[in-house]
Amino acid sequence: MSKVFKFIPLFLITALILSIGLTGCKKSELQRVRLIEVTHSLFYTPQYVAITQGFFEEEGLEIILTDGKGADKCMAALLSGEADIGFMGPEASVYVYNQGREDYAINFAQLTQRDGSFLVAREPDPDFTFDKLKGKEVLGGRKGGMPYMTLEYVVKKHGLTPGVDVNLRTDIQFDVLAGAFIGGEGDYVTLFEPVAATLEKEGKGYVVASIGKEGGYIPYTCYSATKSYIEKNPQIIQKFTNAIYKAMLWVQSHTTEEIAEAVKPQFPDTDHEILVKLIERYREQDSWKPDLIISEEGLNHMMHIMELAGELDKRADYDKIVTTDFAIRAMENIKK
Secondary structure (H helix, E strand, O other): HHHHHHHHHHHHHHHHHHHHHHHHHHHOEEEEEEEEEEOHHHHHHHHHHHHHHHHHHOOEEEEEEEEOOOOHHHHHHHHHHHEEOOOOOHHHHEEEEEEEOOOOOEEEEEEOOOOOOEEEEEEOOOOOHHHHHHOOOOEEEOOHHHHHHHHHHHHHOOOOOOOOOEEEEEEHHHHHHHHHOOOOOOOEEOOOOOOHHHHHHOOEEEEEHHHHHHOOOOEEEEEEEEEHHHHOOOHHHEEEEEEHHHHHHHHHHHHHHHHHHHHHHHHHOOHHHHHHHHHHHHHOOOOOOOOOOHHHHHHHHHHHHHHHOOOOOOOOOHHEEEEHHHHEEEEEEEEO
16 A cells, blocks of 8 residues: 555646646747737726636637837837737828738738827816817827827817817827826826726716717727738738637627726736726727727728828828738638
């Protein structure tokens, strides 16, 4: 009997080693994809669901996620080879294509279909109307960036002339807008979530309008990769697109509470109640739909906004900077 008991620890140790080895092998079989996102926001909830619910792993991918802190920085990382896939507004790919670059960025899937920012005031204003911006100063982000251009489009839609009726500032970087506002700059600021809600909780700002609702349908945030990367790695692009589509379907079929629990690991410092509130806010304005296809109509609307902002002299060719092949395949093969 004593000999039997001597072998038990050895057996357990051997089993443990084998288990660790097999787990390591499984992990090493995943293909690494370096994904850079324009900012880390609940606006991109389906992407985080794809990570936390294992949809990327199901497709054989390991995602290395980086916050690019702005579309210009994301595109620079994509073009330099520091990232494999970029997640940003497709306006960045329009700029690159129009520069005549041979290895330009191609958008292959859409995640959000509206602007994700909210107009934040210093005091609560349940009866806010855009005419109240007259004579005021709004911190709008980087000139040429989609958040600022959509804001400008919305302001013009409401009959106000930027630079005449309202001062839209572009001298403050996207990632420090909230800090500048808290520091006393501007009468209003446009912010993404959960930053806007954090200011509300602290009594330092109050959401008074949704720029997304006012701006209408826009292929606002899309996934892109360089032409050469897509040509060399079509299987990775397809697997990536499949995972995103699975996550979008998951979001559609689950409650706000369940979605909040799913994304909590990505936003550990955000209270559960705020997560629920913000996810509901984005759902209400129809930010996500299980449709990955970037339409020509949507891209043209976005380029129209760019033209109104004075940032675009020539429109990019839809067939050059957009491919719908991967999105169509994912939507055909993955059942709702």
